[in-house]
Amino acid sequence: MSVATSETPVWAHRTTLGRLLLWAGWLACVALFVWCWERMTQRTIWAFVWDAPNAAADIGNRAFPPRWSYMERLWAPLWDTINIATLGTLLGIAMAVPLAFLAASNTTPSRLILRPFALFIIVASRSINSLIWALLLVSILGPGILAGILAIALRSIGFIGKLLYEAIEETDINQVEAITATGASQGQILTYGIVPQVLPAFYGISVFRWDINIRESAILGLVGAGGIGAQLNSSLNMLAWPQVSLIILVILGTVIVSEWVSARVRHAII
Amino acid sequence: MSAAYPTNWRKPPQMIQSRGWRIALAIGAVVYLVLAIGTVEVNWARVIAGMERGQRFIAGFVQPDFTTRWRDISNGLMESLTMTFTSTVIGVLISVPIGVGAARNVAPAWIYYICRSIIAASRALQEIIVAIFFVALFGFGAFAGFLTLTFATIGFIGKLLAEDIEDIDEAQAEAIRATGASWLQLINYAIQPQVMPRLIGLSLYRLDINFRESAVIGIVGAGGIGAALNTSLSRYEYSSAGAILLIIIAIVMMAEYSSGFLRKWVK
Numbered sequence: 001m002s003v004a005t006s007e008t009p010v011w012a013h014r015t016t017l018g019r020l021l022l023w024a025g026w027l028a029c030v031a032l033f034v035w036c037w038e039r040m041t042q043r044t045i046w047a048f049v050w051d052a053p054n055a056a057a058d059i060g061n062r063a064f065p066p067r068w069s070y071m072e073r074l075w076a077p078l079w080d081t082i083n084i085a086t087l088g089t090l091l092g093i094a095m096a097v098p099l100a101f102l103a104a105s106n107t108t109p110s111r112l113i114l115r116p117f118a119l120f121i122i123v124a125s126r127s128i129n130s131l132i133w134a135l136l137l138v139s140i141l142g143p144g145i146l147a148g149i150l151a152i153a154l155r156s157i158g159f160i161g162k163l164l165y166e167a168i169e170e171t172d173i174n175q176v177e178a179i180t181a182t183g184a185s186q187g188q189i190l191t192y193g194i195v196p197q198v199l200p201a202f203y204g205i206s207v208f209r210w211d212i213n214i215r216e217s218a219i220l221g222l223v224g225a226g227g228i229g230a231q232l233n234s235s236l237n238m239l240a241w242p243q244v245s246l247i248i249l250v251i252l253g254t255v256i257v258s259e260w261v262s263a264r265v266r267h268a269i270i
Numbered sequence: 271m272s273a274a275y276p277t278n279w280r281k282p283p284q285m286i287q288s289r290g291w292r293i294a295l296a297i298g299a300v301v302y303l304v305l306a307i308g309t310v311e312v313n314w315a316r317v318i319a320g321m322e323r324g325q326r327f328i329a330g331f332v333q334p335d336f337t338t339r340w341r342d343i344s345n346g347l348m349e350s351l352t353m354t355f356t357s358t359v360i361g362v363l364i365s366v367p368i369g370v371g372a373a374r375n376v377a378p379a380w381i382y383y384i385c386r387s388i389i390a391a392s393r394a395l396q397e398i399i400v401a402i403f404f405v406a407l408f409g410f411g412a413f414a415g416f417l418t419l420t421f422a423t424i425g426f427i428g429k430l431l432a433e434d435i436e437d438i439d440e441a442q443a444e445a446i447r448a449t450g451a452s453w454l455q456l457i458n459y460a461i462q463p464q465v466m467p468r469l470i471g472l473s474l475y476r477l478d479i480n481f482r483e484s485a486v487i488g489i490v491g492a493g494g495i496g497a498a499l500n501t502s503l504s505r506y507e508y509s510s511a512g513a514i515l516l517i518i519i520a521i522v523m524m525a526e527y528s529s530g531f532l533r534k535w536v537k
Contacts, residue, residue, distance in 0.1 A: 048409035127522035142316035
């Protein structure tokens, strides 16, 4: 071991400066974390936090045998939830597809005006969660399924639009050139050159979004946008924990089934 | 062969080859649509009354009011940002061992099943439902939000990290194993260098998601900017709500661009 003296420097992964910078970076991260933690817990009431295990045990005891008889009043909201997700997805697709063609750099009619506009709509729709859309729409349209459908649709635009325009941009240019060489019009190039290439991706994205939308529509009722979340909200307000546990089991079951369906469909397509 | 050469061409169906299935699916879709649209009850009087509010909301979005509720907004924003950062850090720290445990090629079977079930539980429950429970347990405020986001982060990072570890190049792991390395050394020298860039990328992505979610869980009382948004909407102060939404959009866009840039740099 003593062979490695001054003339043969020991191998190291990084230079001294590199190591110093790395340490400084980590130190800054830790400092930021500590500061954030202090800021965040300023207004935390620790008595509640230490009491949480007791509270959890208490709620668990009250919720444990779910009230199975409540199920008969859940079928209608469950049907509403599925409708919100499905109709919302369809509406979202109807709005997202034209936007995706406007946003993809190889199909957009104008790069300077329409493309940034379409991209902005896609980003804006993606940054606002469907629950916030629902909150807005409920205050505008009043409570009900319609607000839920529109909320789901508005949120889906960004998701479907983004993935679809990326798929359009990745299409094989050779096929488009071949169609163009036959003297096809712009519309024919789209239908025969580009659409067949993105169709599998399109179905995959739509089914995937539908699966996510089932999850999201289950909770939209919390802000009054219809579906099973409304039942959840009223049970929570009444502190009817056996009903809450049953509703959560139903939501979990629906989510698992929709995930299974979407996985099967995507597997069959791709 | 005896048939005349076809002179016209019809585009073949791309997805479903059998004609019967196509017709059946189309009929099923129409029946479903009729049934589903039938359940949508629209109270047109309410919608028309709401149009005026919609206009005020759009006006508020065009002319956002940052000043009147600036104290609420800045407090909420601060809470959201601190909650986002702390929950991502803690969530990633917890999810690394769970992700390693949930990778079939490095963990024994019993640990694998425990870790996979933790991940499944975290992924199956939506943030909002988890937030409702944590608010009931830990009281209102950012701490409940922090716990919710941490819990959600564990499922997300844990699952993707585990899949990544399962996909590594086995040759490198075998080479390290051949030197007589212990399990920890195997993780440190064979697995970690292969998954680190992706782990950093995933953490940045999750930071981005956590911020978006932090805007939502405030609605059920878990602190953050969602609480401010909920208050301003229930007071019908659309110009403040517009300002909050614009801030959220701006931060999400910034986070998206910078995390995309950072991820490229890490690679």
